[in-house]
Amino acid sequence: MDFDFTDDQESLRDATRKWVEKGYDFARRASIVKAGGFSREAYGELASLGLTGLCISEEDGGLGMGPVEGMVVMEELGRGMVLEPFVQTLIASGVLSGHAPQAVKAAWLPKIASGESLIVLAYQERAARYQLEKCEAKAASAQDGWALTAIKSIVPAGDQANAFIVPAMADGQMALFLVERSATGVTTHGYGTQDGARAAEVTLDNAPAVLITLDGLTALEHAIDIGIAATCAEAVGVMDRALAVTVEYMNTRKQFGVAISSFQALRHRIADMKMQLELARSMSYYASLKLNAPAEERRRALARAKYQLGVSMRFVGQQAVQLHGGIGVTDEYIVSHYFKKLTQLEMTFGDTLHHLGEVSSRMQDTAGVFA
Amino acid sequence: MDFDFTDDQESLRDATRKWVEKGYDFARRASIVKAGGFSREAYGELASLGLTGLCISEEDGGLGMGPVEGMVVMEELGRGMVLEPFVQTLIASGVLSGHAPQAVKAAWLPKIASGESLIVLAYQERAARYQLEKCEAKAASAQDGWALTAIKSIVPAGDQANAFIVPAMADGQMALFLVERSATGVTTHGYGTQDGARAAEVTLDNAPAVLITLDGLTALEHAIDIGIAATCAEAVGVMDRALAVTVEYMNTRKQFGVAISSFQALRHRIADMKMQLELARSMSYYASLKLNAPAEERRRALARAKYQLGVSMRFVGQQAVQLHGGIGVTDEYIVSHYFKKLTQLEMTFGDTLHHLGEVSSRMQDTAGVFA
């Protein structure tokens, strides 16, 4: 039992933070939002730092690191509200490494590691909401592989990514496929999202696809859990900053002749925000540390984590705005962006009520971290 | 639309309050608790005031008043945490007046009105919790009426009452009966309850019973709704006092050299308590004013009311104790008694989660007070 970070992990954190603070400040972020919510150049900078290969084995051109390193990086990217979907890179790395045949790995992992290819998960369907097993996409075997017909929504950077990981029904069972965006039958319709990033509606019309695994639900659940852990860490980064700017504001802003940080009711709100942040940070650690556990244990743990994070995100985001007063609801000041980011993260990979259901249905007689 | 009380209602309130303040102070209440939680003498004083006949027609010896007058009286009894189950008298009055054959009315209503007979509802069964339709009690027709076999729990003043109103299954359908405590086959096992009042386990072994109505569930639902409205009003009385003593304490008690009412975080708690009290008072009015509405509308309204009251009771009770600090958890000081009373009232006639379920399942497309 040990929650210290190694020196290497601290270096990784420092390098990422440095890039975020110097290379991805609020002004650059705003210009990327304005330009559509995704910058291939910025994504390339993540690659230059080696981050795109973070969780890819060294033989496939990556750094061969694990969930804790992923967490460290995501937390820092969260602090800068980086728009480029690094979460997706962690998902693609994990899904391909863990579930794809050797040929698919060899073809794609080095390209992910180098940053040449951005691969994103395209799983959301209209009727499914947060239920992973609901899938109307169809896969048919074609002469040299498979052909997919599907409509997938809210695909992160969907009109910018190089390829998609797509769940679809093959012979009544969910399988997972890889589809290149440049393939025939693929159309994308991109737009900005509420947090300033980018997504797309992706339509596949008999699009050629490569099989990742026929045990698609297992792999998809794994993908979502990687996503949850990364999202938890990202949210901790956002909340940490949201609390920090709120504290700074309260110590600066005067009303009725005194700093508003002198009002006890507001001070207690800060204490409650700190509580939510530290509970969230604890559960973010928990999520990443359980990511390699057996599936059932992992799913239970990740649901617990996302539930706690959801509660924390909503409270911290809303209160950060509230404690700022009027300036909190302006576009100009950063706190509203933290709030919107947290709002979107709460609804990513299952919202709070959804994960309450997961926790509730997976509950056992025992209790605690190790149960 | 009018929420003013008439002069007669105000007089009724004044008379009841006077009796509570002078005739039922904390010391007398404590002595009744010590003696078992019920005083026939005190109940007789309610009768002397005419209250036991409040909602019984004049021809049956009562005052012929309605739900609003019941509410006024209950609120005042709540302020004094009166232990004698006047709620039950309102229930018995309503059930017999509304559902019993003429002969039963003529036999019992005058005795209720005069205070000679205390009749209480004996409906709680082990397996039912708050579900009214669950009933294992059995009624068999006997030569000159019916015979009941049942175990009914937590019957208010069950070893002191003169008769019980008992739901039991007759030919597969719930019917409602009247059983005298002195009848053969009736045994009672009395004990004190958490709020200092009295209840009993009532066992019926082929006990002779008089039929009130074969449409038992309808009548039982009506009984429970009368009980809910009365309980809501009682709770408002308790909360009103709990807030008042808390305010008084906060303005008196000094800590760190100043009255604790000067701490903003505590002041805001008082504002939140006031909010809950006024929402509760509003919904108590609503409950009583909807008591004569058609059954479906009445049930929906009463569930809403009890849900709100449950939320309010828990918050006000807990915070009243919390704001008192150490003295709040002593038996000597009155506030812990308010808290325990509110705790018990929350679990009376369905708790908050139960009524949330009722509201949820009865929800319609429309919204608001009149929907």
Place this chain on the structure above:
Amino acid sequence: MDLAFTPEEQAFRETIRAWVQANLPADISHKVHNALRLSRDDMQRWARILGKKGWLGHGWPKEFGGPGWNAVQKHLFEEECALAGAPRVVPFGPVMVAPVIMAFGTPGQQQRFLPGIASGDVWWSQGYSEPGAGSDLASVKCKAERVGDKYIVNGQKTWTTLGQYGEWIFCLVRTSNEGKPQTGISFLLIDMKSPGVTVRPIKLLDGECEVNEVWFDNVEVPVGNLIGEENKGWTYAKHLLSHERTNIADVNRSKRELERLKRIAKTEGVYDDLRFRDEIAKLEVDVVALEMLVLRVLSAEKSGKNSLDIAGLLKIKGSEIQQRYSELMMLAAGPFSLPFIEEAMEAGWQGDFPGGVVANAPLASTYFNLRKTTIYGGSNEVQRNIVSQFVLG
């Protein structure tokens, strides 16, 4: 005690309902029912329709051309308008400055300003808040110096709602630095077309420009535009703030939006999900309880018997309910509330919305926008101060 409205009140309601049904333009109510963007023209069109009928100033006494309704009638009127999907009346003219002009203005000022307010022709704005002041309204810095028969106004106002459309603005200005902050404030009406007035819209978190900064750079204002006495403006401002207490809860709109929430939940397939449905049920009870609170206040006003000083509670609960229904609407759509497609919030947009349900387009924006409700009009923290002061003394 009676929950039902009297037959007279019911008849009044029917009259209003029929008139609103006949006169509220369908394109406008469509926008309101679906939280689509309302243009200046939409708002003013409805204001002029009301004005023509004499109901824009529906709270005005008869002597000033109002209908002279009592508190219950006003409530019924507002409820019928809200449920029918009428836009909220922009309050700065008819609800805010007009009562001040009636109470403290000269007959000449009344004749000059009230007709344009009553008809909906003149768009008024409010100039109360200043940068850095927040809920501390008395810390007015915007200065008006009397020079001859003019005031020279210099300073800045902010959070001026819809100020980009404003033609006139009523302002609290500082005319003296002596005594307590409250004592040197005056109440001034300023023509926004005057030289030296600059309006800059502030973009809010939902991307919309609902509020503005207003600068005054040596703006000349005739002394005839001063309301009442110099340095007594705080009194008039308080009069204004104490006016209109029940509608602060905005419960009628919340009733309409709760119904909309149920429709959205059905479309998104979560109405029959027990967990989600329970959240709606809780909100339903909140709305009923708030409405009962409002009705109690109205009844007390009508009878003049008991005074219920619980305006703070109405503001707190009303705003929390608004935030909650918008939150639940967004959560109902979940991932399908995340696309931010501004055009999709315009009526009649024909594009493809992800998932196909364009009704989801404004949900997140509305949720974001309504964070303001616990901040403006005296933040809920300030309201709790007020309530606790009332209870604790």
Place this chain on the structure above:
Amino acid sequence: MDLAFTPEEQAFRETIRAWVQANLPADISHKVHNALRLSRDDMQRWARILGKKGWLGHGWPKEFGGPGWNAVQKHLFEEECALAGAPRVVPFGPVMVAPVIMAFGTPGQQQRFLPGIASGDVWWSQGYSEPGAGSDLASVKCKAERVGDKYIVNGQKTWTTLGQYGEWIFCLVRTSNEGKPQTGISFLLIDMKSPGVTVRPIKLLDGECEVNEVWFDNVEVPVGNLIGEENKGWTYAKHLLSHERTNIADVNRSKRELERLKRIAKTEGVYDDLRFRDEIAKLEVDVVALEMLVLRVLSAEKSGKNSLDIAGLLKIKGSEIQQRYSELMMLAAGPFSLPFIEEAMEAGWQGDFPGGVVANAPLASTYFNLRKTTIYGGSNEVQRNIVSQFVLG
């Protein structure tokens, strides 16, 4: 980073588990697992068993006869004891006064007092709080006047937990009125059998007498019972308060009680009621999150690398969880938690409990009793002051 305990830590846990299993009397653990009344004898019996093993002072360093465990080992020991249903160690001797005696007592005082504490033979009480002081500990009024080689103590202490069993009491007493309130306080050990000491149990809301008032009427205390220097007692008291930070969360007991809650919910038929079950699920996440918070603090202590000053959070969350599980247990039983039958809270009671499930007997009492957790040990309001001070500066 590693969530798993090391093999050494696991082995340590196994050792503890085996020992507790072999040595914890079954009649005692039965009472703990069912929230039945523990007698003085029950508590002292377990203390002596621990004492004999050398584990009553399980946080003590080796030099004073303790096992010299690190933070993680202490946690594992506490967890195994809690999960097995051991009574909580009465902390006033081994956890509270002993560290003060070790740090500030003379060798003579250490030899005189520590053995009786370590063995569990001597029952200690705490004399900190005074009437009307609440969380304001420095407002000590209980007076000790030095006369020759004695202090004459006069005054009153209150909220003295289990003081009715106490043989010795450590007290903060006022020895000077000069300077700030904190500066004139001394730390005195008093034999409760001394003439002039009166103990009056205070009946609490659950009907139990868990705390006491203690009066001192010209009680003579040898100066040799003064710890450290006169008027420096506040320093020692603070030392004591800063000691033992993680167990303040009491998460191990909450884990045990959460499991009990699930059993009760099953018996009462509400475990499969989605609404009720969800409430348990929320609590489960709370407990896991709190445990992770505790583990983070332990890890930081073990490595000595990062310092996590979040004791306030542990207290707040820990106490809220305790209140919540007791609330849910009571609500699970619902009406069957309402009978107040005191005898039914004694082990082995053979009477008829309404509904037949005697396990429901203590549920409401426990709920009532645990309201104290957000009040004592520095109320949660005071904890929020501390946390916000840490965050805001």
